Amino acid sequence: MCLRLTGQPALAEDCTQECFISAWRALPSFEGRSQLSTWLHRIAVNTVLAQRRRRPRDAMREAEELDDLAAQVPGSTDASGTVDVEAALDRLPPGARDVVVLVGIYGHSHDEAAHMLGIATGTSKAQLHRGRKLLARQLGIEMEAA
Amino acid sequence: MNQSKFNSVDDALESVRRDVQPTRDLWPQVARELRDLNGGKRGAPTNLADGRAPRGVRAVRVPWPLAMAASLGVVSLVAALCWSVIHQRSRAALSARASSAIPSNTPVSFGPPQNAAYAAASTALERTFEERVKLLAPATRARVQADLETIRRANEDLRKALAQDPASPLLLQLLHSTWQQEIDLYTSVAQSTEPLMRRT
Numbered sequence: 085m086c087l088r089l090t091g092q093p094a095l096a097e098d099c100t101q102e103c104f105i106s107a108w109r110a111l112p113s114f115e116g117r118s119q120l121s122t123w124l125h126r127i128a129v130n131t132v133l134a135q136r137r138r139r140p141r142d143a144m145r146e147a148e149e150l151d152d153l154a155a156q157v158p159g160s161t162d163a164s165g166t167v168d169v170e171a172a173l174d175r176l177p178p179g180a181r182d183v184v185v186l187v188g189i190y191g192h193s194h195d196e197a198a199h200m201l202g203i204a205t206g207t208s209k210a211q212l213h214r215g216r217k218l219l220a221r222q223l224g225i226e227m228e229a230a
Numbered sequence: 231m232n233q234s235k236f237n238s239v240d241d242a243l244e245s246v247r248r249d250v251q252p253t254r255d256l257w258p259q260v261a262r263e264l265r266d267l268n269g270g271k272r273g274a275p276t277n278l279a280d281g282r283a284p285r286g287v288r289a290v291r292v293p294w295p296l297a298m299a300a301s302l303g304v305v306s307l308v309a310a311l312c313w314s315v316i317h318q319r320s321r322a323a324l325s326a327r328a329s330s331a332i333p334s335n336t337p338v339s340f341g342p343p344q345n346a347a348y349a350a351a352s353t354a355l356e357r358t359f360e361e362r363v364k365l366l367a368p369a370t371r372a373r374v375q376a377d378l379e380t381i382r383r384a385n386e387d388l389r390k391a392l393a394q395d396p397a398s399p400l401l402l403q404l405l406h407s408t409w410q411q412e413i414d415l416y417t418s419v420a421q422s423t424e425p426l427m428r429r430t
Binding site: 085087088093094096097100101104105108111114120121169170172173184188189190216219220223225 | 236237238239240242243245246248250252253254256259260263264400403404407
């Protein structure tokens with residue numbers, strides 16, 4: 085999940101390490117009331133968000149603008165000439181990518197995703213729509229079928 | 231615009247791998263950090279329930295985060311068929327643990343649920359799985375078998391860890407999740423090969 089959220093293997097590995105350490109610290113608060121996977125996913129999301137916050141604001145804004153631009157153009161193609169899904173996913177703006185990863189890939193509800201990301205449920209739905217639209221464009225999928 | 235090999239965005243997202251192996255071993259750094267958290271001591275981890283290590287129980291030496299990563303990283307959905315049995319058993323075990331601590335000399339079984347309905351369903355599913363997995367494309371079959379091996383390895387690691395820390399609700403829940411994941415894997419193979427069976 086860290087890899088899908090960050091799009092950068094080295095950063096994702098750092099986040100995964102931090103996630104396990106945070107999970108160890110937070111173990112006393114885990115009472116088994118929720119799914120362990122949901123609990124761990126929440127910690128992973130918090131770790132990635134905290135890592136993003138540590139980046140300088142200007143660098144973050146610049147990166148998001150570049151991501152927005154990148155997401156507008158078709159992505160790289162694989163050996164068969166079709167667009168690589170993971171590359172397309174990595175090119176999504178962070179806000180849309182987060183929701184696509186949590187809801188579209190890991191199957192969380194919008195309420196769960198919104199709670200993990202600290203956003204409104206409506207925002208989660210809007211970001212998913214935006215993310216799916218950008219993915220469809222990059223992957224050459226007809227919007228009617230998207 | 232390129233012609234996509236996917237019919238929909240959902241198809242495309244379905245193709246994204248959920249479990250990705252890291253390029254390096256993440257455990258040494260995690261272990262170092264955890265040792266630092268414990269003041270440099272390699273003692274027993276704190277008992278989650280009352281803040282003390284259980285009597286007569288040695289420190290958990292199995293790197294449970296690895297077991298956790300392995301057990302969680304493979305399959306996320308739970309098969310409805312066995313969920314209720316496993317869930318019921320998990321709740322009962324956790325309730326029993328909450329009401330009275332398990333004495334260190336009490337023999338505890340961490341085998342799969344012994345419920346007859348579960349055993350019958352599990353055996354039938356496993357038999358179907360063995361037949362159907364042969365119908366999968368070689369690459370898919372290899373991936374499925376690798377996933378199954380990972381689940382079983384995680385189960386084995388967790389049973390070892392539980393033998394040392396039988397009161398841990400976390401380890402118990404993880405152990406149960408491996409049974410669920412194994413059943414889920416059987417179910418998904420059976421479902422995905424159903425159209426092939428109808429054709430023959």
